[in-house]
Amino acid sequence: MLPTLITDLNFEPLDLALTEPFAIATGAPTMANNVLIRLKLADGTVGLGESAPLTAVSGETQASTLEALHSVRQSLLGKDARGWRPLGALLGEALPKAPSARCGLELALLDALGRHYRMPLFAFFGGAGTGLDIDMTVTAGDEAHAASSARAIVARGIRTIKVKVGALSAEEDVRRMVIIRREAPGARLFADANGGYTVAQSRTFLAGLESEGVPLALFEQPVPREDWEGMAELTRSSRVPICADESARTAKDVLRLAREGGAHGVNLKLMKSGVVESLAMWNLARASGMELMMGGMVESTLAMSSAAHFAAGLGGFDYADLDTHLFIREHSFRGGLRMQDGRVDIGHVQAGHGVDLG
Structure with missing residues (x-):
């Protein structure tokens, strides 16, 4: 088995209290209701990602983001993380209205690759x-x-x-x-x-x-x-x-x-x-x-x-x-x-x- 195959993928709510409401013209959230993503490779490397939906900007919520993530989970298992760009394109087609969900998965994927190859993302x-x-x-x-x-x-x-x-x-x-x-x-x-x-x-x-x-x-x-x-x-x-x-x-x-x-x-x-x-x-x-x-x-x-x-x-x-x-x-x-x-x-x-x- 290739060491860079995706073998596990998990999501959980990430609720973060703010020091003050992050007030903008279209809303003022008092909490960051985000999602934490863990992506595991065949060699045991774990990458972390975060989805940060902002309803006032994109219409996404924590619940809709979790639903979007679960909808593509099975299609990502067994894929080679080295193909991160085609995987990103695949996510774009599958989740066109869930950009923060796509982003969280991409970040977990790139973090796992970076850790596997001992390379910082910069x-x-x-x-x-x-x-x-x-x-x-x-x-x-x-x-x-x-x-x-x-x-x-x-x-x-x-x-x-x-x-x-x-x-x-x-x-x-x-x-x-x-x-x-x-x-x-x-x-x-x-x-x-x-x-x-x-x-x-x-x-x-x-x-x-x-x-x-x-x-x-x-x-x-x-x-x-x-x-x-x-x-x-x-x-x-x-x-x-x-x-x-x-x-x-x-x-x-x-x-x-x-x-x-x-x-x-x-x-x-x-x-x-x-x-x-x-x-x-x-x-x-x-x-x-x-x-x-x-x-x-x-x-x-x-x-x-x-x-x-x-x-x-x-x-x-x-x-x-x-x-x-x-x-x-x-x-x-x-x-x-x-x-x-x-x-x-x-x-x-x-x-x-x-x-x-x-």
Whole structure:
């Protein structure tokens, strides 16, 4: 028997309490109701994966993710893990509406392969680098929350702040941005509306920031996913780079954004698209001259470390939004990414993503 054949595959709920609701324009979960995946190879190697469904973004739930995983379990047993790309394509066909389930399986598969071959995933993905400068998020909330969150982020040594907007009016969000600018005068500022604005509201927001003298380095997904014309209109007229997130779920989406001038950059998230699809998206974005952000859903150290390996190993990323593990109150993992003063590092990892159960 080949040592890399998949011999066992198990799933279980991974419920993680958050330090605060992860509030965005479309929802505010207080728990990360994720799924832990264990994949075993014939030689006894075990790879770990995580699925992090975010209902507000993809419509997935923990229950639907577990159901999706169980539906493909039997078809994966006996397969050779070395064929991870065709297996990823197979999962794409079988689970087109369950990207976080696909991603969790792909991460477990790649972790097992990395451990089998004693290769860290950043090297597996290309070895371009081992570290990334990250931002941290100010979730949606009132002005007092914005001020206290900004102070806490600065205290961590993080120098880029991403602010969730779109849950309130554009005028209220401008006031929050002014306060954050006051509390963190040296920080680079991003805004992420998660599709919560219209084109008119987006313009009001940008004009308000300009009037208040608040510099914005990036404006992410200002309008809903399907408003392709609105994204293109803002991309043409805005002096602030526009980044697509919800509008960039597949390689076809990235191709459409590039052809229509729908964004200056795209946010890749493994949970949103899966690993194999994200690789195709990375290639298209790079070939089109678009900027790249690496992001995530509400993920633990396990999935965040995997995303860091992906982005650092491939290289070419202009922004890294890999902070959701900092919102998790406690978990049972050890190892994985290390962080100091706003920079994550995975250069110490010897095999796979480097995360183990504590």
